[in-house]
Amino acid sequence: MVKFKVVSVGCGIIANEWMKNVLSRTDMEIVALVDIRKDSADAMAERYGLTCPTFTDTATAISQTNADVVFDLTIPASHFSVCTTALKLGCSVFSEKPLAASMAEAHEMILQSERSGKSFSVMQNRRYDPNIRAYRNLVHSGTIGKPGYIGADFFIGAHFDGFRAVMDSPLVLDMAIHTFDQARFITDTDPVSVYCHEYNPPGSWYKGNASAICIFEMSDGSVFCYRGSWCAEGVPTSWEASWRVTGERGTAIWDGFTAPYAEIVAPREQKDKFIYEYSRVESDYTWEGNLGHAGCLDEMFAALKEGRPAETDCRDNIKSIEMVLGAVESARTGRKIYLKDFS
Ligand SMILES: NC(=O)c1ccc[n+]([C@@H]2O[C@H](COP(=O)([O-])OP(=O)(O)OC[C@H]3O[C@@H](n4cnc5c(N)ncnc54)[C@H](O)[C@@H]3O)[C@@H](O)[C@H]2O)c1
Numbered sequence: 205m206v207k208f209k210v211v212s213v214g215c216g217i218i219a220n221e222w223m224k225n226v227l228s229r230t231d232m233e234i235v236a237l238v239d240i241r242k243d244s245a246d247a248m249a250e251r252y253g254l255t256c257p258t259f260t261d262t263a264t265a266i267s268q269t270n271a272d273v274v275f276d277l278t279i280p281a282s283h284f285s286v287c288t289t290a291l292k293l294g295c296s297v298f299s300e301k302p303l304a305a306s307m308a309e310a311h312e313m314i315l316q317s318e319r320s321g322k323s324f325s326v327m328q329n330r331r332y333d334p335n336i337r338a339y340r341n342l343v344h345s346g347t348i349g350k351p352g353y354i355g356a357d358f359f360i361g362a363h364f365d366g367f368r369a370v371m372d373s374p375l376v377l378d379m380a381i382h383t384f385d386q387a388r389f390i391t392d393t394d395p396v397s398v399y400c401h402e403y404n405p406p407g408s409w410y411k412g413n414a415s416a417i418c419i420f421e422m423s424d425g426s427v428f429c430y431r432g433s434w435c436a437e438g439v440p441t442s443w444e445a446s447w448r449v450t451g452e453r454g455t456a457i458w459d460g461f462t463a464p465y466a467e468i469v470a471p472r473e474q475k476d477k478f479i480y481e482y483s484r485v486e487s488d489y490t491w492e493g494n495l496g497h498a499g500c501l502d503e504m505f506a507a508l509k510e511g512r513p514a515e516t517d518c519r520d521n522i523k524s525i526e527m528v529l530g531a532v533e534s535a536r537t538g539r540k541i542y543l544k545d546f547s
Pocket residue numbers: 213214215216217218219238239240241244260262277278279280282285286300301302327329378
């Protein structure tokens with residue numbers, strides 16, 4: 205049986221989520237932990253009872269352990285250097301989102317992945333959930349007809365301290381990638397343009413803009429409207445967002461917590477009615493994969509073994525990061541951004 209040797213780089217908060225989900229896997233072993241702060245790598249080794257060596261430098265860790273996979277769990281500004289170092293040394297890379305901090309970096313990382321023949325895929329844990337899979341199936345099944353509008357609302361009062369409290373565009377740069385990637389996944393479309401208005405509402409405890417409204421035109425002509433805030437107190441939405449997709453014949457709803465459903469025009473003659481009667485349609489799709497990080501890791505490892513791109517391969521994921529960086533550019537310039545010119 206294949207057993208990948210993994211160097212895990214970046215021993216901060218999210219690395220705990222990865223360790224919890226990988227240490228029981230039989231197709232890999234952690235052969236080194238790396239952090240620029242040696243104390244963090246040592247503490248992580250101790251916390252999870254790992255006896256592997258710890259390093260402060262990714263290249264040294266890879267060469268000394270003969271690794272074949274690198275987990276990049278560092279901050280976004282370090283993703284380029286960690287990923288390209290790993291690819292050059294012959295490792296495949298599984299990275300935390302976001303793929304990169306800029307489009308130029310993203311293109312170069314993808315080029316290096318293609319040149320090296322090594323895979324590079326990105327964690328998009330919110331795709332791995334039975335309800336989003338059922339919702340995607342409901343939208344794709346033709347039940348509501350061809351979609352014209354996709355709406356996602358994300359309103360949560362998240363009291364972070366640390367980098368998110370002081371960074372520019374915390375919502376769009378740090379969180380919206382999940383919802384934007386979910387929109388692409390649910391509708392199987394790619395973004396064409398974006399207009400984003402970012403703002404910091406009264407009562408916000410963030411230094412940067414914690415709220416945004418974004419309007420995307422998608423590749424099938426539909427419109428995706430994202431409305432979000434990380435400083436909205438009361439009546440929170442799910443972290444998965446609250447969704448509405450309207451199509452030719454009806455509407456599909458997912459509140460982000462419970463099973464999705466649709467309402468469609470009832471199949472009877474009602475031409476004389478001002479508002480038609482509707483029938484409710486439940487989603488009968490079931491999906492039994494693992495949730496969140498575990499589900500995405502299953503997919504990344506399966507793709508590596510089968511020699512195929514993962515669902516969240518870098519060449520697909522660049523379209524999600526394009527939505528984020530395009531939105532930030534639109535907010536900065538006050539203009540609608542066509543993503544083919546921007547990327
Ligand atoms: N998928 C999710 O739901 C989710 C949730 C939270 C964070 N994240 C992502 O995970 C990544 C890490 O976030 P975090 O909250 O764990 O940050 P963190 O600051 O807690 O941890 C990052 C760690 O990386 C180390 N580091 C930085 N540059 C390095 C380098 N060049 N080499 C080695 N180590 C380096 C830091 O010292 C730190 O220990 C970010 O990209 C973030 O967006 C994803």
